[in-house]
Amino acid sequence: MALVTTTEMFRKAYDGGYAIGAFNVNNMEIVQGITEAAGELKSPVILQVSKGARAYANHTYLVKLVEAAIIENPEIPIALHLDHGDTFELCKSCIDGGFTSVMIDASSKSFEDNIALTKQVVEYAHAHGVVVEAELGTLEGVEDEVVVEAGKASYTRPEEVEEFVTRTGCDSLAIAIGTSHGAYKFRPEQCTRNAEGILVPPPLRFDVLEEVSRRLPGFPIVLHGSSSVPQEFVKMVNTYGGNMPDAIGIPENELRHAAELSVCKINIDSDIRLAMTGNIRKYFAEHPDHFDPRQYLKPARQAVKDMVAHKIQNVLGSAGKA
Numbered sequence: 001m002a003l004v005t006t007t008e009m010f011r012k013a014y015d016g017g018y019a020i021g022a023f024n025v026n027n028m029e030i031v032q033g034i035t036e037a038a039g040e041l042k043s044p045v046i047l048q049v050s051k052g053a054r055a056y057a058n059h060t061y062l063v064k065l066v067e068a069a070i071i072e073n074p075e076i077p078i079a080l081h082l083d084h085g086d087t088f089e090l091c092k093s094c095i096d097g098g099f100t101s102v103m104i105d106a107s108s109k110s111f112e113d114n115i116a117l118t119k120q121v122v123e124y125a126h127a128h129g130v131v132v133e134a135e136l137g138t139l140e141g142v143e144d145e146v147v148v149e150a151g152k153a154s155y156t157r158p159e160e161v162e163e164f165v166t167r168t169g170c171d172s173l174a175i176a177i178g179t180s181h182g183a184y185k186f187r188p189e190q191c192t193r194n195a196e197g198i199l200v201p202p203p204l205r206f207d208v209l210e211e212v213s214r215r216l217p218g219f220p221i222v223l224h225g226s227s228s229v230p231q232e233f234v235k236m237v238n239t240y241g242g243n244m245p246d247a248i249g250i251p252e253n254e255l256r257h258a259a260e261l262s263v264c265k266i267n268i269d270s271d272i273r274l275a276m277t278g279n280i281r282k283y284f285a286e287h288p289d290h291f292d293p294r295q296y297l298k299p300a301r302q303a304v305k306d307m308v309a310h311k312i313q314n315v316l317g318s319a320g321k322a
């Protein structure tokens, strides 16, 4: 199967009450871990590349790694997506360079400026057979160069979505309902603590999601910042020399519920970073004499694969949907 757009994936996901995982890729081990899990579970998958990933690994290397994954996993649909494109030029460069989907994130601009830039990207993308994700509302947190301070974030206003989608022609819409970028999604004072002293975040605003869906029937919605920050990995990091107190994510049962509704794409990045870092720290602590990168990247890659398999089966619901 060649690289596909997300159009067919999202239509099936919407109707089937599940979501497609969009996992950020930065190197070979991450691409392999994600696509091996998706391939074995016969799940469609979106591999997404941020501006930071392109700066780190180079556009051509990332595209070729994804092409290799397609050859190795011929039975599953794979989309290659630009995460958080912030200019027309960046989106154009990815469209010209083989991506099948791009995000234009003009959510920090005014409503009219967001529409104007999104529309410009949509016109170029559609002329080249590429689909576009746009964003309304602002998420808190840090993701590569996207930094939104606490208090500067805002929920999506449902009364704006119909006009925005109609005027821009975008293919999917990222909304802000309380998810957040990074491994520190909430400040402790925003949360309660459970019996084990683990922070419990405020619930997602499903009322906003439902109102958006009512106004845009059949239209695919995207959730960014949707890592769950599994405490097993946080504990592993902290046990083996790391220092990540109060790292916290979105509970998986809330994401599962969102996937059953109109959410067709769920972005997961921090959980990949945590799975790798926890396992590499553990490996270094247990094998201080080893120095072959293959030795410690192998369990790191396996941890990514196991984590993605868990998401596909228990959170996204996309197993067997290829």
Ligand SMILES: [Zn+2]
Binding pocket: 084, 143, 181, 224, 225, 267
């Ligand atoms: Zn994001």
